[in-house]
Amino acid sequence: FQLSAFFNNVNELGMTGDDGNAGPLLMLPTPEEEAELENKRDRIEELEAALIAHEAEVKRAGTYMEARVPEDGLDLDLVSYFPFDHSTGDSTPNSVPDGKEGKTGGGTLTVVEGPSGKAISFDSDYDFLQVAEAGNFERSDPFSVTVWLRPDTSGAYTRIVGNAFHKNTYWRGWEVYLDSLNHLSARLIHALPHNYLHVRSTKPIAKNDWTHIAVTYDGSSRADGVQLYVKGLRVPVVTEYDKLYKSILPVDGLYRLTSRPMRIGRSYRAFGGDDGIFLGDMDELRLYARTLTTSDITTLAGVPAREEDELAAYLNYYDARYIRLLRELKEARVEENTAVNEVMEVMVMEEMTEPRPTHILERGLYDQPRDQVHPETPEVLGLLPDSLPPTRLGLAQWLFSSEQPLTARVAVNRYWLMFFGQGLVVTPEDFGSQGALPSHPELLDFLAVTFMESGYDVKAFIKSIVMSASYRQSSIASPALLEFDPANVLLARGPKHRLTAEMVRDNALAAGGLLVNQVGGPSVKPYQPPGLWIEKGNFSQFLLHYKQDEGDALYRRSLYTFIRRTSPPPTMLVFDAPDRSTCFVQRQNTNTPLQALVLLNDPQFVEASRALAERVQHEAPESVTAQIRRGFRLATGRTPSDQEVLLMENLYTQEKERFAARPADIDSLFSVGELVADASLDRTNTAALTMVTQLILNHDEAYTKR
Incomplete structure (x- = not known):
């Protein structure tokens, strides 16, 4: 524990x-992206400093005295306004011209008396409202929400308004809500639990009493850019989290931008039981595409204006330079947001x-x-x-300290296992009291110490193994030695074991000249039988169908093959690759008829055979015999015997006669895989040689290390 x-x-x-x-x-920007982001963030800091300096200058000059909100000020950048005075049935009109009405989720609106005319009461799971094309704000967009509330209950998360979605987009969006203690809370979310900001009030909202609340946001992507107001007064807040650095625009299940309706009275959450159902009454809900001033909010809340609010009113309504700087600041934030959204991220752990x-x-x-x-x-x-x-x-x-040799001992034993087929400790997953003792304890100590002293240099360690006399021995053993040491514990002969699933495929691709040696990059999806993924019950949108890659992606090293744990690549499973559901330190090593069928019929091996047939015709054009010898050497690493060559020449002759008599079989063979046949070569000859190279790739020396 x-x-x-x-x-x-x-x-x-x-x-x-x-x-x-x-x-x-964790973001991983390229040097170019990092430089671009630094420049854009420097520009944002310059504009923020200019705004602060100008505000101080205006304050010193005193030109803001007695500034008030203009008569039409509360209509400026108003994008949705629901007075709820004319709510009927399952809808309520939006008083903003061309604004979309609010529609219930299936319930019927109940009209009650509110602080300003009529209000609506939310008293069931389906009374929530949805407003299309409203509230799709970006993190660089200033916006504000105001509403009169009379909550009936407390003790659970309840959504007031917002468009934050559920877990399948990592709750992306924004929301204003009451937490389990009825604290007023606001969150702007790119993804939970690491990329969002969250502030809440220090005191709860009263139950069964009308309260005017407001939330403003300035587009800064910082928690101090969110202000909470209760009864017209700005209230102290607690910053629960403050790390928002990417987009909050709504996306669908495939992470494509979408326009999600704004919800009032209930969240989009699912799967966790916290549906965010608001029970109580609401009135006069307003949504602005700007940061409201304190003067705006006091007016909406019906409380007297204060002298200290005059400066903000003057700057935001009457000061042309301040308004211009705000516009430039928003443009700079939009540019920074666009740039940062392109930066790649990688999953990490965080304390x-x-x-x-x-x-x-x-x-x-x-x-x-x-x-x-x-x-x-x-x-x-x-x-x-x-x-x-x-x-x-x-x-x-x-x-990895010098006082802890166990790490190095386990690691070198794993590398030894990779090259010799079994470790110096034959239970690589267990070095404890239930595991086996090392067959060569002094050798294990030496390798571990050498590995540690080299600074855990894996490349140097592997070089020392493959250049050792033990590894470079012949794997041929006399009957007496096999009887005395069948498992080669004494290392009296070289290793002999079947290649791993990845190496079997990579060796075939390499022999055919198809293997792409590019290092790094995203996972790839090579050939796989159709329909395997769709048969699995799943909720994933990306993994609903297997979409095979094209071009070089089909021939990348198997290390880069995409692994879906519920439906791993079947070819790899046949050759004992684990499905990744659990950690396997040591794989099984089986020999089954199914493996031979894969080597004969799997498209990637059929295609590799054809590529090998074309390759040897270019590299050994003098004769079929030379081509057979070259192909055998490429696949197995040794030169074939004369008897082996004779057998393969006979096969070549038989297959050439068959293909000459049945040209349709050539078309069928060449249709396997995406590789386009080399038009400069004789089709019949290539087809016959493909049958020979298929035989070579099925030879046990093509997938067994000796």
Whole structure:
């Protein structure tokens, strides 16, 4: 439990979307992107400083005295206004010209008396309102919301207004709501739990009493750019989270921009039971595409104006330079937002500011916590030194310290396993009391120490293995040696074992000259039988259908093949690749008829055979015999014997006669895969050689290391 405490302090949710990367995420800008972002952010800082300086100058001059909101000021940038005075049935009109009406989710609106004429009452799950084409704000857009509320209940999350969606877009959007203690809260969300801002009031909103509330946002992407007002007065807030750096515009399940209706009285949340249903009354809901001034809000709340509000009213309504600077600032923020949205992100783990408590769980049951414990390493392996922090960073430093040889011992044993087929410790997943003892303890010690002293240089370590006398031995063994040491524990001969699933495919592609050696990049989707993914019950939009890649992506190393755990690539499964549902330190190594059928019929191996046939015709044009020898050498690493060549020449002759008599079979063969046949070569000859190269790739030496 102490070891688990290192990882119990990670900022993550217990629920994620069906697609996309789950936070926390780390931005990885290119040098060019980083320079561009720095320039744009410098411009934003310049404009913000200019606004502050101009405000101070106006304040010193005193020219703002007695400034008031103009008569039409409350109509400026008003994008939706619902007075609720004419609500009927399942809709309520929008008083803004061309504004969309509010439609219920199936319920019937109940009209009650409000602080200004009629109001509506939300008293069922389906009384919420949806307003199309309203409230689709970006994080660079200033906006404000005001409304009169009379909540009936408290004790649960209840949405007032917003368009934040559910987990499948990581709750993207914005929302104003009451939390479980009836605190007024506002959130602007790109993705939970790492890219959003959240502020809440320090005091709750009263139940069963009309209260005017307002939320303003200035487009800064900072928590201090959000202000909360209750009864016309700005109230103290608590900043729950302040890290918003990407778009909050609504997206659909495929992460394409969309126009999501704004909801009033209920959230879009699902899957967690917190539907955000508001129970109570609302009146006079207004939505603005600007930051309201305090004077605006006092007017809407019906409270007297104050002298200290005159400066903001003057600057926002009458000061041309201030208004121009605001416009330029918004444009600069839009440019920065556009640039940052293009930056790639990668999933990481992130420490929480306040450590999450970890407890001993009675019999491992999460609902039976006992004594609290703190991060610590197992005593048998050595305790964490006081010089290291009790965090994941400290754990990593401890794992790779000179006082902790276990990491290096496990690692070198894994590398040894890769090259020799079995480790010096034959239970690589268990170095404990239940595991096997090392066959060569001094060798394991030497390799571990050498690896540590090299600074964990993997390339140098692998070079030392493949250049060693043990590895370079012949794998041929006498009957007596096989009887005495069948598992080659004594390392008296070279390794002999079947290649891994990835290497079998890569070797075939490399022999045919198809393998793309590009390093890095996104996962790829090579050939796979159609219809496998759609047969799996799933909610993912991206994984609903398998979309095969094209061009070089079909021939990249198998390391880059996209793995879907519920439906892994079948070719790899046949050759014992795990499905990634759990961690496998050591794979099975089976030999089944299905593997031979894959090598003969799988499109990627048929295509690789044809590519190999074309390659040898170019590289050994002098004779068929030379072509057969060249193809065998490319696939197996050795030169074939004369008897092997004779057998393959006979096969070539038979197949050439067959293809000459049945040209349609050539068309059928050449139609397999995306590779276009080389028109400069004789089709019949290429088809016959393809049958020979298929035989070569099915030879056990093409997928067995000896």
